[in-house]
Amino acid sequence: MGKGVLMILVLMVSSISCLAPCSASSFFKDKLWERRRPTLSVPIASASSSIASPSIVLPLQGNVFPNGFYNVTLFIGQPPKPYFLDPDTGSDLTWLQCDAPCQQCTETPHPLYQPSNDLVPCKDPLCMSLHSSIDHRCENPDQCDYEVEYADGGSSLGVLVRDIFPLNLTNGDPIRPRLTLGCGYDQNPGSSSYHPMDGVLGLGKGAVSIVSQLHNQGIVRNVVGHCFSSKGGGYLFFGDDIYDPYRLAWTPMSRDYPKHYSPGFGDLFFNGRSTGLRNLFVVFDSGSSYTYFNAQAYQIITSLLNRELTGKPLREAKDDDTLPLCWRGRNPFKSLRDVRKYFKPLALSFSSGRRSKAVFEMPTESYLIISSKGNVCLGILNGSEVGLENSNIIGDISMQDKMVVYNNEKQAIGWATANCDRVPKSSVGSL
Structure with missing residues (x-):
């Protein structure tokens, strides 16, 4: 050409x-x-018989x-x-x-x-x-x-x-x-x-x-x-033959922004308790390595985390520029297993129809990394600083060790904890 x-x-x-x-x-x-x-x-599975x-x-x-x-x-x-x-x-x-x-x-x-x-x-x-x-x-x-x-x-x-x-x-x-x-x-x-x-x-x-x-x-x-x-x-x-739809949590795709994979509005929880943050507009995006919350959600989450760390042997590592917020311990951390006891899980709750809820759980591994300096860093970033305003992005870090499915035929998003190290050949035992 x-x-x-x-x-x-x-x-x-x-x-x-x-x-x-x-x-x-x-x-x-x-x-x-x-x-x-x-x-x-x-639930989407009960609507599918094919x-x-x-x-x-x-x-x-x-x-x-x-x-x-x-x-x-x-x-x-x-x-x-x-x-x-x-x-x-x-x-x-x-x-x-x-x-x-x-x-x-x-x-x-x-x-x-x-x-x-x-x-x-x-x-x-x-x-x-x-x-x-x-x-x-x-x-x-x-x-x-x-x-x-x-x-x-x-x-x-x-x-x-x-x-x-x-x-x-x-x-x-x-x-x-x-x-x-x-x-x-x-x-x-x-x-x-x-x-x-x-x-x-x-x-x-x-x-x-x-x-x-x-x-x-x-x-x-x-x-x-x-x-x-x-x-x-x-x-x-x-395609759809490698997973059992009954084993996934499902929520409808938003009709308000049809060009992207969005479950619409979710409520944010910290350690199983409401943060008071409701109606957060969320998009799932595999093109984003990290997760982004709007300014209000980011501020509340960082405040809750810092409150949990009060009295714990962790201090902010301002000399570590791996991510905007990192903490150091008495000794360098080798893996996230070393810090699980200091951090609490997050979760987003979405409507899945009628009065039921689909909960997207985010354990510590879904929002933390260990930097090359041996510090633990927050893999949730302030989306308002990069122009996202009030929108929130679920990136790769928060989708790790989960099967995430975007069913365009039924206009629904589903997820379940999964062994992502084993590449499936069919739906038998794939999760």
Whole structure:
């Protein structure tokens, strides 16, 4: 694909997620939220009687700390070549840094993607779904140009192409779907800590996301999920045959912000007791390494933690800049097991229909890390300082050792404690 073909028609696609440990943006600004009654009146499992269809399971690499990210390896192209992608439930478009030629690319683990000649035309439904403006004009009808922007200021500009994604189903069948992805020839890494990656795997709710494309081709159900291990690694999956829905807690997706995976409004608890913080608007985002609370919630949580630590052998470690708030003990900590007795669990409670509640538990491992200096640091950050205002993000740290499922067909989010170190092949014994 020659350089002259790539005429730039800028498409702005906002995303909650980041190319690196997330410093989230103000995409919720000026949005007036209205609390709505949940749509689920019974647990999702009891509403489903159909037999699960085959799934696709992909192992993950990486960790929250010290790597700061998880990644999945996908083989793409003809012949297929490996690429490391950042799995991101906060954005739709999958893209690779590509040689089209590349005007500005960052360091990548693999050679730049060589795009296919199968250009997506401007009037293609997937191209149109990316363009939010109804006045979008096709200056070059033969291609679909895009620009995605991320919350940390990073971006990718390029053109949509189709290519082969060799994959294996859980029933053993190999498949070779032709899927749409972005050929990114101009990247800005953003302001967050940089980590080398070939591109981003868009797992959002939009038509161009990988799970939507696989579903529309009749390959899997429109369900995506992940299981991040606190030991590192884990797995990602498309489809619904690797989990038992009766063993998950379910809550409806919010209708107030349909572009992101949000359970709507939750109440925050500390050590099983209400913090008085109610109606916190929450989004689940695998593109964010850490969890973000708004200014009020952050202040209350840090105050409660510091109160619990009064009289304990921990003091604030102001010389440790790993995260904004760290504490040191008499001796360096080796693991989170050393600090469990000093910290209390958190929890978010969401409506799951009628009068029942779905509780998202956050034990100490879900919001603390041990820094390289042997201090314990708070993995919950002040979202108001990075433009999130009153919105709250559940990041990778708080989803560790849980299977989290986004069922787009039933518009519900589910979760359960799980062994994420064992990559499942089917729903039998997967949790």
